[in-house]
Amino acid sequence: MIDVVVPSVGESISEVTIASWMKNDGDFVKLDEPICSIESDKATLEISAPKAGKLKIVVAEGETVAIGAKIAMVDETQTAGASAPAAAAPAPQATAPTQSTSGDKNFPSPAAGKILAEKGVDPSSVAGSGKDGRITKADALSAQAASAPAAKTQDADLKNLAAQTIAGSFSRDIRREKMTGLRKTIATRLVNAKNTTAMLTTFNEVDMSAVMELRKKYKDAFKEKHGVGLGFMSFFTKAATQALKMYPAVNGMIDGNELVYHNYADVGVAVSTPKGLMVPVIRNAESMSFAGIESKIIELAGKARDGKITIDEMSGGTFTITNGGIFGSMLSTPILNAPQSAILGLHNIVERPVAVNGQVVIRPIMYLALSYDHRIIDGRESVSFLKAVKEMIEDPSRLLFDL
Amino acid sequence: MEQFDLVVIGSGPGGYIAAIRASQLKMKVAIVERYNTLGGTCLNVGCIPSKAWLDSSERYHETVHSHSLHGIEVSGVKLDVKKMSTRVSDVVSGITKGVSFLMSKNKITVFHGHASFKDKNTLTVNGKDGVKEISFKNAIIATGSKPSSLPGVTIDKERIITSTEGLKLTETPKHMIVIGGGVIGLELGSVFRRLGSEVSVVEFADSVIAAMDHDLGKELQKVLTKDGMKFHLGHGVTSVERRGNEVTVKAKKKGTEEEIELKGDYVLVAVGRRPYTDNLGLDKAGITLDERGRIPTNDHLQTAVPHIFAIGDVVKGAMLAHKAEEEGVFVAEYLAGQKPHINYNLIPGVVYTWPEVAGVGATEKELKDRGVAYKVGKFPFLALGRAVASNEKNGFIKVLADKNTDEILGVHMIGPRTADMIGEAVVAMEFRASAEDIGRISHAHPTYSEGFKEACLAATENRALNI
Numbered sequence: 058m059i060d061v062v063v064p065s066v067g068e069s070i071s072e073v074t075i076a077s078w079m080k081n082d083g084d085f086v087k088l089d090e091p092i093c094s095i096e097s098d099k100a101t102l103e104i105s106a107p108k109a110g111k112l113k114i115v116v117a118e119g120e121t122v123a124i125g126a127k128i129a130m131v132d133e134t135q136t137a138g139a140s141a142p143a144a145a146a147p148a149p150q151a152t153a154p155t156q157s158t159s160g161d162k163n164f165p166s167p168a169a170g171k172i173l174a175e176k177g178v179d180p181s182s183v184a185g186s187g188k189d190g191r192i193t194k195a196d197a198l199s200a201q202a203a204s205a206p207a208a209k210t211q212d213a214d215l216k217n218l219a220a221q222t223i224a225g226s227f228s229r230d231i232r233r234e235k236m237t238g239l240r241k242t243i244a245t246r247l248v249n250a251k252n253t254t255a256m257l258t259t260f261n262e263v264d265m266s267a268v269m270e271l272r273k274k275y276k277d278a279f280k281e282k283h284g285v286g287l288g289f290m291s292f293f294t295k296a297a298t299q300a301l302k303m304y305p306a307v308n309g310m311i312d313g314n315e316l317v318y319h320n321y322a323d324v325g326v327a328v329s330t331p332k333g334l335m336v337p338v339i340r341n342a343e344s345m346s347f348a349g350i351e352s353k354i355i356e357l358a359g360k361a362r363d364g365k366i367t368i369d370e371m372s373g374g375t376f377t378i379t380n381g382g383i384f385g386s387m388l389s390t391p392i393l394n395a396p397q398s399a400i401l402g403l404h405n406i407v408e409r410p411v412a413v414n415g416q417v418v419i420r421p422i423m424y425l426a427l428s429y430d431h432r433i434i435d436g437r438e439s440v441s442f443l444k445a446v447k448e449m450i451e452d453p454s455r456l457l458f459d460l
Numbered sequence: 461m462e463q464f465d466l467v468v469i470g471s472g473p474g475g476y477i478a479a480i481r482a483s484q485l486k487m488k489v490a491i492v493e494r495y496n497t498l499g500g501t502c503l504n505v506g507c508i509p510s511k512a513w514l515d516s517s518e519r520y521h522e523t524v525h526s527h528s529l530h531g532i533e534v535s536g537v538k539l540d541v542k543k544m545s546t547r548v549s550d551v552v553s554g555i556t557k558g559v560s561f562l563m564s565k566n567k568i569t570v571f572h573g574h575a576s577f578k579d580k581n582t583l584t585v586n587g588k589d590g591v592k593e594i595s596f597k598n599a600i601i602a603t604g605s606k607p608s609s610l611p612g613v614t615i616d617k618e619r620i621i622t623s624t625e626g627l628k629l630t631e632t633p634k635h636m637i638v639i640g641g642g643v644i645g646l647e648l649g650s651v652f653r654r655l656g657s658e659v660s661v662v663e664f665a666d667s668v669i670a671a672m673d674h675d676l677g678k679e680l681q682k683v684l685t686k687d688g689m690k691f692h693l694g695h696g697v698t699s700v701e702r703r704g705n706e707v708t709v710k711a712k713k714k715g716t717e718e719e720i721e722l723k724g725d726y727v728l729v730a731v732g733r734r735p736y737t738d739n740l741g742l743d744k745a746g747i748t749l750d751e752r753g754r755i756p757t758n759d760h761l762q763t764a765v766p767h768i769f770a771i772g773d774v775v776k777g778a779m780l781a782h783k784a785e786e787e788g789v790f791v792a793e794y795l796a797g798q799k800p801h802i803n804y805n806l807i808p809g810v811v812y813t814w815p816e817v818a819g820v821g822a823t824e825k826e827l828k829d830r831g832v833a834y835k836v837g838k839f840p841f842l843a844l845g846r847a848v849a850s851n852e853k854n855g856f857i858k859v860l861a862d863k864n865t866d867e868i869l870g871v872h873m874i875g876p877r878t879a880d881m882i883g884e885a886v887v888a889m890e891f892r893a894s895a896e897d898i899g900r901i902s903h904a905h906p907t908y909s910e911g912f913k914e915a916c917l918a919a920t921e922n923r924a925l926n927i
Binding site: 058164166167170171174175187188191 | 758798799800801803890891892897
């Protein structure tokens with residue numbers, strides 16, 4: 058028997074939820090065949106079979122387990138067709154005493170440990186009220202409220218029920234679903250960003266004519282040479298990175314009593330996925346070509362939508378761009394992607410009457426929003442940053458000359 | 461054919477506890493026992509009768525040897541070993557009846573007879589009133605163990621005996637030769653030594669109770685030697701012969717040709733126990749044994765057949781009643797969908813000699829081998845008011861704590877009532893207490909348990925108060 062354990066998905070991740078089993082208990086699986094998808098608070102990952110053999114599922118769908126926990130076993134002595142008697146599984150091992158390096162924080166009492174195991178709650182997520190942070194039975198009992206073990210089947214039943222009843226008129230039914238790890242983290246992070254920063258938003262508008270003209274002109278050649286389409290995102294990313302160079306505070310962050318400035322721009326691009334919002338990061342965007350940026354965005358967004366993105370690919374950004382325009386947003390105030398200090402919001406492009414040289418003309422206009430942390434970025438810098446982006450988009454030759 | 465949610469094979473402490481817990485969890489439970497009385501080895505021919513013997517023999521020994529020290533002159537003391545043996549039987553029958561009562565109280569069906577698997581879901585019980593078949597959804601194999609012997613040594617159950625017969629003797633041997641210096645050999649050896657027998661222990665290892673922390677064996681051997689027990693350590697038995705009522709044991713010193721010859725009237729073979737699965741029909745259920753005759757199980761004590769579990773002496777781990785009990789509860793709860801856990805590292809081991817010996821967690825050697833940085837705190841009973849008052853000055857308590865975190869990693873005691881005191885150490889370790897934690901918890905004065913507090917203080921930063 059080979060144990061299938063939850064791999065480490067990132068250093069800040071201590072537990073994951075079994076999102077779904079792609080194989081049934083007792084199925085025969087091939088080596089490296091995906092068998093399960095797990096969901097952490099940052100990403101969804103597939104787990105593959107470590108060996109060919111018969112699958113024995115240990116942890117059910119919807120349950121939350123700690124990193125390193127055994128979720129299934131593969132009996133390699135059994136292969137499809139053959140039905141040799143199950144090989145002896147390892148006998149219970151004497152557990153070596155845990156080398157405590159972090160004291161006794163979150164160590165559950167024997168009764169508390171059992172309760173938490175049954176609820177699928179990771180002890181590290183429970184605040185222990187006992188001596189030196191130990192988790193008492195009372196702590197374990199009340200941990201239920203925080204993460205009740207919503208059984209998947211029950212969940213599914215409720216979904217069916219909802220599907221049936223929504224069709225009917227005047228339904229008064231409600232539906233409750235367990236929050237996924239991803240949704241919980243999104244919730245916590247957004248509230249944190251709002252509560253711990255001095256966030257406000259500055260706006261501007263940008264005439265997209267020049268960029269659209271350029272794009273029209275070089276679209277085909279670009280595609281032919283680089284194999285990717287020339288989109289607006291590369292223009293905005295390039296413009297933003299140049300503006301970040303001019304106003305380093307916008308690319309900085311607060312760490313305790315220190316300000317951290319980055320001599321590079323790792324730009325996060327918000328992507329909407331079926332699981333929720335994800336923000337893959339384009340590293341060293343300031344040094345990349347238009348084509349490099351476009352292909353990186355396609356690669357990362359694809360991975361994010363397929364649930365294959367890694368935590369590393371989503372962490373460590375210094376600035377974020379979010380485009381609500383793809384859903385038709387005219388104007389919005391994005392929330393900071395903490396610990397970053399600024400986020401640029403793009404919106405839809407609408408033909409608007411504007412005054413140019415005393416004449417009312419119709420131009421494709423996009424409103425820009427920059428939400429920023431006023432603790433580190435002054436009004437002058439934020440407004441100038443946004444104005445710089447605007448000018449580069451309206452006159453892309455500036456991008457060329459670093460103006 | 462009667463159908464049960466759970467059938468437990470064997471009514472020892474593992475089996476009967478599993479049955480009760482399963483019944484509490486609303487399962488329909490049956491238990492099968494091949495002997496007439498319930499309770500298995502522990503109650504019938506193990507823990508309980510040996511403690512009864514130990515207690516009786518200790519009283520006699522005290523009366524003869526220690527009372528005068530306390531200013532009590534006793535004369536005309538008479539020893540009636542037959543009566544002593546009868547009392548032991550009474551104790552056993554009282555307790556086994558208690559188990560029967562518990563079975564009916566918990567509505568557990570008891571079958572008397574030898575169980576064997578017919579197939580994966582059926583058990584045949586061959587009893588006094590014929591052969592019965594019972595079908596089960598789940599089964600627990602809790603058939604325990606039997607005393608094992610040495611190759612070439614035949615147990616005749618009269619003069620060459622195991623603990624089973626030793627616990628039923630009705631006379632005091634003149635010279636009992638004990639093969640094996642482990643728990644069973646030393647406990648029974650102590651019984652007969654106290655009753656006046658000459659006792660010689662032959663042990664292959666270089667120390668007695670070799671599995672426990674080394675300091676404990678050294679101290680125990682010292683005390684028992686003072687009491688008149690003789691030890692031949694590092695000796696491998698080469699032959700055991702009986703002629704009439706005389707038995708001769710020959711043994712060679714390890715690595716040499718030096719041979720000793722011991723003559724006595726009884727030989728107690730106490731070299732360990734083997735898992736007992738004879739005629740259980742495991743092959744019909746699809747279960748094979750490992751190389752040591754144990755039933756292989758996974759972390760959930762599941763055998764190769766997922767609905768058949770095995771616990772206690774037939775599986776890996778220490779052959780201890782309280783380990784089997786934990787496993788019994790574990791399986792019952794696991795079957796009920798709960799998620800119990802057993803901390804195998806924290807199952808205490810106890811030797812009921814006098815002084816008593818007890819230990820839990822890692823031994824000093826284990827910590828050394830694992831390369832763990834540790835501190836030692838040791839406190840002798842000699843320095844404890846209560847021990848001096850009671851003239852129980854032998855022994856010590858030794859606490860091993862992590863050098864960096866001060867977490868208690870092992871506790872080893874030899875001295876008065878350490879069998880009961882080890883419980884405090886187990887509780888502390890289950891909660892991962894540091895040595896200092898114990899040093900800051902009030903212990904009543906004067907008690908033996910103060911010794912644990914002092915040893916913890918010594919481990920914390922060598923600040924024991926009374927030494």
